[in-house]
Amino acid sequence: MDKLINDFSFGLFFWQALILLVLILLLVKFAWKPIMQSITDREEGIKDALLSAENAKRDMENLQADNQRILNEARAERDAMLKEAREMKEKMIADSKNEAQEQGQKMIEQAKAAIENEKNAAMAELKLQVSTLSLSIAEKLLKDELSNKESQTKLVEKMLGDVKLN
């Protein structure tokens, strides 16, 4: 300890303090401040760049996911449309088939009815013709029968005979 105190030189202490103080001030002003600033700026820059790269990547992923989603949606939509169209087509075919059937049925019905009607009319006509014809025949026959007395009596007798038979 005695040696240490003896070794202590005040002059050296003074110069050291002065040099160190001046050195600190000079270095802070001309070196440390710009250096630290540059390093910090650079680190910030790197951090920002990394962050933006990360963001860009995420955006890209999002975009890709969106694209995929849109594609899937489009595909689903297409499928749905196709399905719908197919269904519609089938329905239309079925509908038209039904309608045609119905129409045909109806036409057949109508034709049947018309035929029936025609037949009835023809029958009626025929009946009328037959009755008229038979009336005229009968008239002619009666005219002939009733022209002589003898034949008239014969007819009455025959008729009476028929009644008796009944």
Add this chain to the structure above:
Amino acid sequence: MVISNRPLKFILAALVACLPVSGFANSENDSTHVQSEVTHEEKVVSHDNHAEAEHVAQDPKAKVDAFIDHHLQDSHDFVFFSDDKENKHYGFPLPVILIDGGLKIFSSSKLHHGEEVAEVDGNFYKLVHGKIYKTDAAGTITFNEHGHPENEKPLDFSITKNVVSMLFVAVLLFFMFTGLAKSYKKGPIPTGFGRVLEPLIIFIRDEIAVPNIGEKKYRKYMGYLLTVFFFVWVLNLLGMTPLGINVTGNIAITVCLAMFTFIITQFSANKDYWGHIFWMPGVPVPMKIILAPIEVLGTLTKPFALLIRLYANITAGHVVIMSLIAMIFVGKNLAADLPISLGLTLFISVIEVLVAFLQAFIFTMLSSLFIGMAVQDHDHAHHHEDETAII
């Protein structure tokens, strides 16, 4: 790994085996004894150089001790090497600045490495153990019982070897880091030597400042921490060169460095810090009274530990390396001593390079730790509030 381990083990074993040798060499002469020995030599020097040379040649151990002692001290001139036979010193003198009834500035060549008395404006000065004492024309120095001179010491503001070294390091650091700062203007990534410096700066920030001081407040202290780290580190490394500079192993330097940390710590301290020192929260009142002086003492012991740690580590490193080199000169058998001495010196030098970094790192680390203690917000007060709020 097996191959790389073996030489290391061998070197360690050799080192341990050699420890008693160096220990013996050191403990034989305690410091006061060495000094009296040296003073004796110096006295002889002023009378007869030839006799001194002979005397030294007879006692190489004392000479080595004196040399190491001299190396560890600051010096008023920059001597690269000396020739004892012809008593010549190769180097350059430095200005001496004394305050002794007015400013006295003269070249240290006048002192002739303590061999002659310098006369300036009618005053006489003599260099003894690297310190300038006022004396008379004959150069008489009276010593007390500890071997220290009792003559009057003028206030010495000389530009000594250490001051020159520090100025050199300061200029070096300034150009290195302003260069780095400029290289950022060209682009975000530094070029050339800046690529080496930048990771160190980031290391100081991320490993020392931010964890100890905190994310929010570290920025303010980065200037001091970075300056001190590089200053101490470069000076430590400079001490490893054969220039014979020992700046960070000088007590005045480490005292000054520790004082800077102390002042910064005290001036940036917040209310919590002072509260913890004078009126420790959360303990009974008698304990508070007992703790206050301990805590006050603690504020002083922290920088004291800083200054002693740096001083002792660097000084020890220098002493060990110089002792190992000196084995060549002390030992009789050159063929046997040379490989051991060189091998051990190389080994310790490698360790010292690590220590040079480590001590700079530890100094910065502890400085930031102390600053961090002073500025941190003590969260537990808030925690208590939170707890009561929850309850």
